[in-house]
Amino acid sequence: MFEQVDAFVRQVQGVQSEVELSTALGDVAREMGFAYFALTHHVDLRAASGPAIRCANYPDEWVEYFDTNRLGLSDPVHRAAHVTSIGFEWSRLPSLIRLTAKDEKVLALAASRGIGDGFTVPANVPGESNGSCSFAMRHGTPLRDAQLPAAQLVGAFAFEAARRVWRMREGPLARPMLTDRQRDCVILAARGKTDWEIATILGLSPETVVQYLKRARERYGASKRTLLTIQALFDGTISFADILRR
Numbered sequence: 455m456f457e458q459v460d461a462f463v464r465q466v467q468g469v470q471s472e473v474e475l476s477t478a479l480g481d482v483a484r485e486m487g488f489a490y491f492a493l494t495h496h497v498d499l500r501a502a503s504g505p506a507i508r509c510a511n512y513p514d515e516w517v518e519y520f521d522t523n524r525l526g527l528s529d530p531v532h533r534a535a536h537v538t539s540i541g542f543e544w545s546r547l548p549s550l551i552r553l554t555a556k557d558e559k560v561l562a563l564a565a566s567r568g569i570g571d572g573f574t575v576p577a578n579v580p581g582e583s584n585g586s587c588s589f590a591m592r593h594g595t596p597l598r599d600a601q602l603p604a605a606q607l608v609g610a611f612a613f614e615a616a617r618r619v620w621r622m623r624e625g626p627l628a629r630p631m632l633t634d635r636q637r638d639c640v641i642l643a644a645r646g647k648t649d650w651e652i653a654t655i656l657g658l659s660p661e662t663v664v665q666y667l668k669r670a671r672e673r674y675g676a677s678k679r680t681l682l683t684i685q686a687l688f689d690g691t692i693s694f695a696d697i698l699r700r
Contacts, residue, residue: 458485459607460694463687466615475615476509482608483511487601488589490569493612495585496532498524507585507616516567530557535576535586539680541606543597544572544590571597575609579617579681587612610684618688630673632691639666644683644697 462482469475475493483491492510510517519525526532534542534550547553547561572590579585587609591597632640635656642652649667653660667679676682686692 458482458604459611462608463611466611467688467690469615469619472509472616472619475612475619476511478615479509479612480511483589486589486604486608487591487598488572488605489592489595490572490590491588491612492590493585493587493609493616494526495583496526496529496535497583498526506583507613507620509616512569512590513567516564516569519563519567525560528556530560531572531574531588532584532586535574536578536584539576539578539678541573541575541602541609543602544574545597565593568593570595573597573602573605573609575606575613577610577613579677582617585613610680611688614684614688630685630689630691632670632673632686633666636666636670636673637686637691639663640670640682640686641692641696643667643679644687644692 462478465478466475469478479491479493483489490510490512492508492512494508494510495506497506512520520529530547530551530553531544534547537550542550544561547557551557553561570591570593572588574586574588577585577587589601589605589609635658638656639652642655647655649660649663652658652663656663658666667682670686671677671679671682674682674685676685683692687694687697
């Protein structure tokens with residue numbers, strides 16, 4: 455799984471356009487066993503006043519219905535992505551939000567257009583519109599648990615790649631630089647270690663570890679450790695080999 459995700463990250467590090475990103479997403483979605491993908495901000499794209507992301511390969515008929523009815527603002531999958539920070543299967547929607555009659559109609563219409571069960575990775579970045587990256591099966595094809603771990607990671611990296619493509623329009627991106635100790639702390643945090651455990655391993659005080667990680671997040675503009683890990687992996691500051699090495 456990590457080899458597949460690592461290959462995707464390496465591929466999208468160099469994408470320069472939405473077309474290149476869509477091609478990469480389509481390729482990895484098929485490799486993971488999905489028929490469809492949709493990476494988007496949760497806004498009305500036809501009326502968005504600022505930068506808005508969408509790369510998707512849903513059937514054209516469904517995209518037209520979605521946009522005409524402004525579902526970017528009210529789609530049940532999008533609303534569910536606002537109440538959790540981890541990926542979720544669409545079959546779990548009733549446990550995340552209260553589905554209305556309109557929601558049921560939207561889901562039924564999607565199924566009638568060939569879109570089956572799916573998995574959505576929330577991408578809620580402070581200061582930006584909420585977003586997500588979703589992968590879906592063809593209607594009638596079951597979603598397997600084995601597909602979900604890779605989809606969780608690919609979805610997070612795909613959204614970060616999209617953000618960078620859009621931000622490149624404003625000029626070259628500055629690459630954040632971490633000190634060796636900050637990098638050590640990020641790697642251990644990515645392994646799931648607590649501040650106390652990181653301090654013990656590195657021979658530091660827990661307070662010092664907190665400060666190292668805080669400064670690393672500030673340099674990346676990341677509000678959470680998960681986002682910090684994604685961004686550091688994405689730009690090559692750390693690697694999956696660093697995280698998996700014990």
